[in-house]
Amino acid sequence: MARLRIVRRRAQQESGLGRCLDRLVYWSAMPKSTESPMMKQYLRFKAEHPDAILFFHLGDFYEAFFEDAEVLARELDIVLTSRNGHPMAGVPVRRGEAYVNQLLRRGYKVAVCRQMEDPKTAKGLVRRDVVRVVTPGTALDDAVLDAGVNNYLAALRPDRARDEYGLAFLDLSTGEFSCTTAEGTPSLRAEIERRDPSEVLVGDDVDLMGLAPLLDGRLVTRVPEATFTARATRAEDLGIGEPGLQAAAAVAAYVEQTQQSTPSHLRPVRSYQVSDHMDLDPFTVSSLELVRPARDGQERGTLLHVLDRTVTGMGRRCLRRLLLAPLTDRQRIEERLDAVEALVGAPLARDELRESVERVHDLERLIGKLGTGRLRPQDLLLLLRSLEAVPGIRQALVQEEPCLRASAMLATMAEKLGTAELEVLRARFAGMIVDQPPAEVRDGGFIRPGYSSDLDELREQARAMRELLARLEGSERERTGIPSLKVGYNRVFGYYLEVTRPHLDKVPPEYVRRQTLANAERFVTEELRGIEGRIAHTEERAKALEIELFEQGVAVLRGAIPELQACAEVLAELDVLLSLADIAHRHRYVRPTFHDRHAIAIRAGRHPVVERIEEFVPNDLDLPEGRDLVILTGPNMAGKSVFLRQTALVCLMAQMGSFVPAESAALPIVDRVFARVGASDMLSSGISTFMMEMLEVAAILERATSCSLIILDEMGRGTSTFDGVSIAWAVAEELARTVRAKTLFATHYQELTRLAEEIPNIANFHVLVRELGKDVVFLHRVEPGTAQGSYGVHVARLAGLPTHVTDAADRILADLLSEAPLTRLARKDPPVEPLPLFGVEDHPALQALRKLDTDKMTPLEALQRLADLKRQASGRQGAATRKE
Numbered sequence: 021m022a023r024l025r026i027v028r029r030r031a032q033q034e035s036g037l038g039r040c041l042d043r044l045v046y047w048s049a050m051p052k053s054t055e056s057p058m059m060k061q062y063l064r065f066k067a068e069h070p071d072a073i074l075f076f077h078l079g080d081f082y083e084a085f086f087e088d089a090e091v092l093a094r095e096l097d098i099v100l101t102s103r104n105g106h107p108m109a110g111v112p113v114r115r116g117e118a119y120v121n122q123l124l125r126r127g128y129k130v131a132v133c134r135q136m137e138d139p140k141t142a143k144g145l146v147r148r149d150v151v152r153v154v155t156p157g158t159a160l161d162d163a164v165l166d167a168g169v170n171n172y173l174a175a176l177r178p179d180r181a182r183d184e185y186g187l188a189f190l191d192l193s194t195g196e197f198s199c200t201t202a203e204g205t206p207s208l209r210a211e212i213e214r215r216d217p218s219e220v221l222v223g224d225d226v227d228l229m230g231l232a233p234l235l236d237g238r239l240v241t242r243v244p245e246a247t248f249t250a251r252a253t254r255a256e257d258l259g260i261g262e263p264g265l266q267a268a269a270a271v272a273a274y275v276e277q278t279q280q281s282t283p284s285h286l287r288p289v290r291s292y293q294v295s296d297h298m299d300l301d302p303f304t305v306s307s308l309e310l311v312r313p314a315r316d317g318q319e320r321g322t323l324l325h326v327l328d329r330t331v332t333g334m335g336r337r338c339l340r341r342l343l344l345a346p347l348t349d350r351q352r353i354e355e356r357l358d359a360v361e362a363l364v365g366a367p368l369a370r371d372e373l374r375e376s377v378e379r380v381h382d383l384e385r386l387i388g389k390l391g392t393g394r395l396r397p398q399d400l401l402l403l404l405r406s407l408e409a410v411p412g413i414r415q416a417l418v419q420e421e422p423c424l425r426a427s428a429m430l431a432t433m434a435e436k437l438g439t440a441e442l443e444v445l446r447a448r449f450a451g452m453i454v455d456q457p458p459a460e461v462r463d464g465g466f467i468r469p470g471y472s473s474d475l476d477e478l479r480e481q482a483r484a485m486r487e488l489l490a491r492l493e494g495s496e497r498e499r500t501g502i503p504s505l506k507v508g509y510n511r512v513f514g515y516y517l518e519v520t521r522p523h524l525d526k527v528p529p530e531y532v533r534r535q536t537l538a539n540a541e542r543f544v545t546e547e548l549r550g551i552e553g554r555i556a557h558t559e560e561r562a563k564a565l566e567i568e569l570f571e572q573g574v575a576v577l578r579g580a581i582p583e584l585q586a587c588a589e590v591l592a593e594l595d596v597l598l599s600l601a602d603i604a605h606r607h608r609y610v611r612p613t614f615h616d617r618h619a620i621a622i623r624a625g626r627h628p629v630v631e632r633i634e635e636f637v638p639n640d641l642d643l644p645e646g647r648d649l650v651i652l653t654g655p656n657m658a659g660k661s662v663f664l665r666q667t668a669l670v671c672l673m674a675q676m677g678s679f680v681p682a683e684s685a686a687l688p689i690v691d692r693v694f695a696r697v698g699a700s701d702m703l704s705s706g707i708s709t710f711m712m713e714m715l716e717v718a719a720i721l722e723r724a725t726s727c728s729l730i731i732l733d734e735m736g737r738g739t740s741t742f743d744g745v746s747i748a749w750a751v752a753e754e755l756a757r758t759v760r761a762k763t764l765f766a767t768h769y770q771e772l773t774r775l776a777e778e779i780p781n782i783a784n785f786h787v788l789v790r791e792l793g794k795d796v797v798f799l800h801r802v803e804p805g806t807a808q809g810s811y812g813v814h815v816a817r818l819a820g821l822p823t824h825v826t827d828a829a830d831r832i833l834a835d836l837l838s839e840a841p842l843t844r845l846a847r848k849d850p851p852v853e854p855l856p857l858f859g860v861e862d863h864p865a866l867q868a869l870r871k872l873d874t875d876k877m878t879p880l881e882a883l884q885r886l887a888d889l890k891r892q893a894s895g896r897q898g899a900a901t902r903k904e
Contacts, residue, residue: 057145059085059104065133065150071241072129072153075120079139081110082119082132092119095126120154121163127239129155153278156239157219158192160392165193167333167382168340173274174217175267176208176235177248178226186263188271188289189215194334194384195285195391195585199268200292201261206301206719207294209234213302214344221270223248247273260291285391285581297345298675299692299723303716307695308668309629310343323669326628327678329602331374333382334588335595342596346675350614350689356597356677358427361611363601364679365423370605373416374598379409383588390577390584397457397466400573404449407442410587413594414438430597433590441583449573461570464563472569478562485555489515492548502526508542515552516542600678607631609679612670613686618726619644620671620762624683627666628673631681637800638682641667647783649756651773652766653807654787659800660766661697663787664731667764668693671729690729690762694720697733717751721759728761734768745769756782773806865893 055063058078062085066074073091075082084092089109093100096119101108111119120130132154136147157173165171170191177186185208188199202208212220212234219239222228228240248266268289276282305311313321324343330336347353363370381402389395390403417424417434424430457466467475493507502523509515513534519527520540531543577584603609607628624638637659643650654660670680671690696716717735724730735751736744748769755763756779765772776782786807788799869889874882 061145061148065131065148069131069150069153072131073123075116075130075132077113077133077135077148078110080113082113082116083108083110091128096122117161118163121161124154124156124159124164127156129153152280155219155241155278157217158275158278160193160388160394168336170194170196170337170341172215172217173219173221173271174212174215175221175270176231177223177263177267177270179263184261184263186261186265186267187211188264188267189217190271190275190286192275192283192392193388195287195388197268197287198290198292199260199264200294201264202294205234206723210299210301211294213305214300221274243270243274264291279392283391284578285387285585287585295691296348298348298672298690300344301694301719304693304695305344307697308665311340321629323629326632327599327603329599330595331378332380332592332595334384334592335599338592339596339599342676346672347677348675348689348691353614353675353677355429357611359429359597360601360604360677360679362423362427362430363597364604366421367605369416369419369421369424370598370601373413373594374602376409376412376416377591377595377598380406380591383584383591387581387584387588390574391581395574396459397453397461397570398459401453401457403577404453407446410437410442413591433594436586436590439583441580442587445577445580448576452573461567464566467566467569472565475562475565475569478558478565482555482558482562485551485558488551492551500526500528513542515548516544517548518542604679607681609681610684612674612680614689615686616688617645618688620688621686622667622670622682625666625670625685626681627662628669628681630662639663639802643762646781648760648781649752649763649765650783650785651752651775652764652785652787652802653768653770653773655789655796655807658787658789658798660787661733663802664697664733664764664766665695668695668729668731688727690727691725692723692728694724694728694730696720696735697731721751721754724759724761726760730755730761730763732763733766736769745771748772749775753779770806865889868892
């Protein structure tokens with residue numbers, strides 16, 4: 021689902037007082053004398069749902085009034101009319117769902133108020149009620165949801181005293197329900213970004229101003245404080261703090277309120293710890309382009325696109341979740357790698373499994389429709405077809421294939437797919453639904469012949485009576501002598517006898533005229549009415565029986581939701597494993613190995629995305645114990661950023677259970693990946709690129725551990741050269757000496773290469789470049805050592821700058837290098853002294869100052885000597901000025 025960034029600035033979303041004021045506004049919107057009983061009814065429902073657009077069922081339309089009418093006219097491009105001088109707009113009931121979906125995509129909520137009785141039989145005012153409230157976080161329609169992305173409703177419960185935040189996430193379309201407690205705002209923001217909820221619930225007393233940067237413009241819904249009352253589950257039962265449970269309680273209560281019931285497919289809330297998966301902050305997810313490209317319109321540039329060979333929507337969502345939350349449990353990682361390795365080694369079985377899984381539909385969301393009472397005949401058909409594909413999948417998993425038998429994970433999957441409950445369901449519903457069922461249950465005709473003997477008998481009776489009509493046509497022609505007489509039917513008049521005008525004089529007196537046409541007239545008889553009544557009665561009984569059979573089947577399936585969800589979970593994960601195995605086989609990925617040492621060794625590593633686009637040069641990375649930080653130098657366009665990113669992606673892919681693009685990879689378990697690659701800013705918030713960079717680096721220094729992986733690219737370039745070098749130097753030193761995380765530090769500051777001489781666990785690497793006169797050739801090879809320069813002018817020449825401009829740049833660069841004091845830091849022959857405090861040359865006044873013995877001087881002597889030093893310093897400065 022597209023990210024919803026529209027925040028409705030309504031008073032009732034800001035405070036409980038706002039909701040009260042909103043009620044007053046609607047109740048006082050018109051003079052009391054003009055309020056009809058119907059309008060009073062409308063205002064009552066509107067006051068109960070002030071933050072939603074009220075779809076008020078009135079005849080064949082859903083009507084909206086006042087501000088809601090203006091929103092409908094503006095957002096849906098429909099005509100704005102008026103009723104008693106007040107704004108009014110409406111949409112047809114038969115197309116109401118489509119209009120609701122449009123409003124959801126724009127970030128609105130909709131309360132659907134239906135007529136609960138037939139207006140023709142109602143005594144007085146028609147009884148109405150709000151049957152459901154649809155919000156972006158509780159959307160269920162396929163037209164709104166993205167098949168490959170979970171649609172989460174979240175609840176946030178701050179505990180300011182402990183700097184903790186309770187979080188709960190529910191995808192109503194699948195029933196996935198989880199909660200956790202995030203410690204500190206960085207952890208909170210990472211979880212919010214990872215789940216990307218469409219709607220966030222907060223209490224009435226929460227200060228939204230403090231949370232605004234963390235919620236990033238998402239739709240926020242305020243709910244009463246009582247909604248967060250933890251119930252049904254004790255804190256110690258799930259192993260998380262009270263705020264997490266309170267958030268879960270709020271989500272459950274909100275869903276029950278909006279759906280007017282408790283959906284039967286909601287899974288038991290599952291608690292998790294943030295440390296259960298690799299911590300990826302929003303900057304890292306963005307820098308590595310895991311699920312979204314850096315530039316719009318380049319979806320092929322993401323790791324998700326590269327790894328996605330899934331064939332089901334639920335498999336695609338599962339892959340996305342794994343990508344954004346790689347595991348940190350080595351045993352679970354190895355089990356997943358075992359399964360991928362088994363599937364890589366069994367290509368025939370893999371292809372057979374893939375074909376079978378492709379016949380499975382989005383079982384998770386079909387179960388969601390089942391649990392919320394929105395299952396239609398077409399949905400039931402897809403669900404049953406998915407179940408029919410399960411035996412073939414299980415058979416392919418248990419075949420006598422040595423590779424497959426080596427994976428305990430695949431064996432467990434086969435066991436879960438072979439349960440007796442699933443076999444009973446398949447037998448119970450075999451051959452129930454026709455291949456092309458109608459859209460709605462009330463239309464009938466969706467139960468396949470042979471499924472129910474009672475239904476078959478009713479259909480046979482209706483068929484026999486239609487044959488009786490056919491015989492009636494022949495007998496009436498013979499009796500009346502009218503050769504053109506025929507029996508017809510339409511939905512308005514029912515069955516009739518049609519006689520053309522030339523033969524109207526032969527019409528018997530018992531014929532009753534029903535309709536006059538240009539060239540014929542239509543009649544009915546008592547016999548025809550009798551047959552018609554019997555056919556209608558039989559067909560109604562058949563439709564009622566179909567509806568009864570459908571509801572019985574739905575009830576049976578609803579009782580088996582836990583078994584169906586377990587099946588769906590297995591099939592989604594199997595889809596992901598097949599995708600990873602297929603990618604590994606196609607692109608020569610290898611299985612990574614894990615160890616307990618503080619070392620990374622990647623041989624011939626590749627960037628999984630870049631290698632799909634252009635010819636790629638693999639590179640090695642060896643960071644043994646005792647080598648924690650690499651200073652990587654080299655010119656622009658040489659491949660430094662790619663090398664940094666590919667290292668992070670290899671570690672990330674390995675821990676999600678994927679093979680990796682390399683000849684070999686021996687890795688530790690990484691708890692966090694921090695990637696600061698490429699410029700980012702928050703100019704809309706008044707934060708510059710450099711400030712944003714410093715905020716990101718501050719977060720890294722605060723949260724990184726020795727088990728983390730850090731990649732930094734061109735840090736400090738957003739300020740002056742002196743400031744940039746100073747900050748980059750200090751940060752690199754802190755990372756190497758204190759944090760000791762494995763770090764790749766790409767820079768143009770040659771001065772930083774001196775760090776390797778001073779700190780043992782720092783090493784210099786550079787990207788090879790070959791100079792050909794004034795041109796350069798980028799070899800894209802990373803080797804130990806230091807680059808000879810940044811080659812910025814060479815890159816400008818490659819970009820097509822005029823020759824006279826680049827020649828001038830060469831001359832200016834040579835002059836600057838000869839004069840710039842910073843360049844002396846990078847020279848190694850001869851060794852240089854540290855930069856003097858007052859300039860490049862040592863001042864005579866400074867030399868004299870060093871020789872003073874202040875302990876033996878009287879105050880008067882000290883003042884006299886200070887005056888001499890001042891004159892000496894002023895004279896030297898004046899001479900220098902005159903010389904210039």
